[in-house]
Structure formats: structure tokens, C-alpha cells
Amino acid sequence: MESIDITEANAVAAGTNKQQKRIVASGIGGRLMGTKSMTTVTAEELAKDSVAEVLKRDKELRLKIHHRYTDTHRDPYDARRGFWYSHIGWMLLVPNPKYKARADISDLVDDWIVRVQHRHYLTIMLFMALILPALFSKYFFDDFWGGFIYAGLIKSFMIQQATFCVNSLAHWIGEQPFDDRRTSRDHFLTAFVTFGEGYHNFHHEFPSDYRNALKWYQYDPTKILIWCASKVGLAYNLKKFSQNAIDQGILQQKQKKLDEMRSQLNWGPQVSELPIWSQEQFHEEAANKKGLVIVSGIVHDCSSFLTEHPGGQALVRSSFGKDATIAFNGGVYAHSNAAHNLLSTLRVAVIKDSGAIGNTYGRQLEYLAKADLEKVEKNKNKSKAA
Ligand SMILES: [Zn+2]
DSSP, X not given: OOOOOHHHHHHHHHTTTSOOOOOOOOHHHHHHHTOGGGSOOOHHHHHHHIIIIIHHHHOOHHHHHHHHTTTSTTOTTOGGGOHHIIIIIHHHSOXXXXXXXXXXXXXXXXXXXXXXXXXXXXHHHHIIIIIHHHHHXXXXXXXXXXXXXXXXXXXXXXXXXXXXHHHTGGGTSSBOSSOOSSSXXXXXXXXXXXXXXXXXXXXXXSTTOSOSOOSTTSOOHHHHHXXXXXXXXXXXXXXXXXXXXXXXXXXXXXXHHHHHHHHHSXXXXXXXXXXXXXXXXXXHHHHHSTTEEEETTEEEEOGGGGGGOTTOHHHHHHHTTSBOHHHHBTTSOBOOHHHHHHHHTTEEEEETXXXXXXXXXXXXXXXXXXXXXXXXHHHHHHHHHO
């Protein structure tokens, strides 16, 4: 089987495999947007980087790169470098040219609205952000400067901070219900200040899904706006990941957390780790050491537990040196799951050919079900005989 050429694949992902149409913004707007500085990195460099860094981690332009290189040196908002760096530092500091990255943005370049906006960015920005609110305020309230300062400058500052929060706050506070291997998180506070982009862990897992919030009670007005726009033909082909894929992610993350929790607890030695004793060996050991009891083919040292037994010492003492399987599993008392857990921490050996399994509580349930069945059979026979 021929395996994929990594350098070639990186060239495709970066869009360097084909002649890229480039939109050059006019005047100082172009310089402000720094489009030029993003084009120098080669597919070879990216290939080296992908293998060495991106793969190792798992063992609009910047946004796409942020998704492709989340939490690596090439991530322009690298959240690992701290809150302020991902919030605004990335913009104020000169980026390390070694860590430039590219993403294929031909879909954006092909969109005439994006092209017009990009080309005339500064003009559009100044007019829409500052001049229009000022004119609006002048027309309705006869207050040009009020509109300019409050609805223009201060609003722009606030919106900019809100936008930055998608890279900082959304990688900083909240839950990680879908995957915790990267820094993106879900939090209602982030959603509140970013008009819905706060369910960022979901967004990084399912980036082309137009939604951020999945539940009806989670705040995502942007999703609603896009949905409404689709109803009147202003947006189309809204992408959604299948609920199955989403639920798989949730389940796997929960499982991971459960496994972590499990590994922190003392479950006693595994049956496979225990020394194997014959029946004779058990009797010899039990003669020398008081407290050895067999339950479900496993030898337990109950000497330290004697005084702790909720059912009293006498019962435990009477089982020393004996097989207490039936008594323990319902003959005298059907012990709780917690009792079985506790018992498993007292394991010292396993009896040869006993067919012992680690889950002694499961074994008990089997015994009880079997006993019930036998009782039913017996009653049947009795009524037949009668
Ligand atoms: Zn992000």
C-alpha cells in the first residue's frame, strides 16, 4: 500500500500546491493586515513540523491556522503561552518567523464579498465602525460626537475585546465535555461576551458545525442569526455534525474521566497477579496464619478486618481456614457491592483451577440467580408431586 506523501499533503492543506489568487488590500489597510508576512513558509517546513510537532501532540486565515495547529508553536493564539498572549499579545508582539503557518483559504478568496471587504478593509472599517454610528447619532439625536465616541470608539473597543475573548477566555475557563487534550473550553460567560462563541470545546471538535451551543438553554445568538439567515436565503448549506458523532465524543471524554478516577482507587490485586495455591497449600498456610478465608476461589487475609466486620467477629472467625463462598454470597448473607470491593483489597492468593474471576460481586449475582432458578424448579416439582 502506498502511503501518503506528507510534504505533498501539507502543500494541499496550505494551498501552496496550486496557484493561489491573492487579494492585496489597498493602501495602509494592506499593511495593517500583514498578508505578505504569511506567505513565506514552505510545504517542506510544514511537513517537518507536522510530523515532529502536530502528530506528536496526539499521539479567514489565522482562524484556520488556529484550528489546524491548536496549542502548537504555529497556533497564532497559542493558549499555552498564557491568557494575555492569546487575548491580545499575539497582535502586539512580533511573531517568530520560524513558526509561521499557512492554510488553504481558496474558498474565502473565491467569495467576492470577502474579496471586496479585504481589498477595502480600512475604508469599510472606518466608515462602518466610526462614521456610520456618528452620522446615525447626528441624524436622530443631533449628537455627532456622542455617536462617534460611544457608538463608535468605545463600541469598537468592546467588540474587539469580545472577539479576543474567543482566543483567550474560550481557551481558559470552563468545561471540556468533548475532548480535553487541547485547551478549548465551554463556558457560559465566554458565550455571553462573544455572542455565543463560548462553547468553544465543541467548536474545536466540530469546527464546520455552524452551531456553538447545542442545548436550547445555552446562549448562542449567532447560531440563531445564521439559522434565520438561512430561512430567508442569506445563508445556505448549514453544516452540522451527526448527533452520533457528537455523542461518541461526549461518551469517550466521560469514559476517559471515569478511567482516570478508577485508576486513582485501590481495587486490590488483580486475580492474574496473585500467587496460585493448591487446596493443600491453602490448608498449610491457614494452619500457620489465622485469618485466611476463601471466597469465590480467591484467598483473602481477613485478620486485619476482623474487628471491622459489620456482622460481628464471630462469623468471620468461624470462616478462618475455610471456603466461605456460599455463606458470603447469600448462604448466610448476600454481601453488598461495597463489601465485595472491600474484600478484593484483602486478596493474597488464588486457588488452582477454581475458575476465579476478579468481579466477585458479579459471581455472587450469578449464584443468586441460579439459586432462585433452583427454588422455582423445586416448587414446580413439589406442586407436580402434589
Ligand atoms: Zn480556539
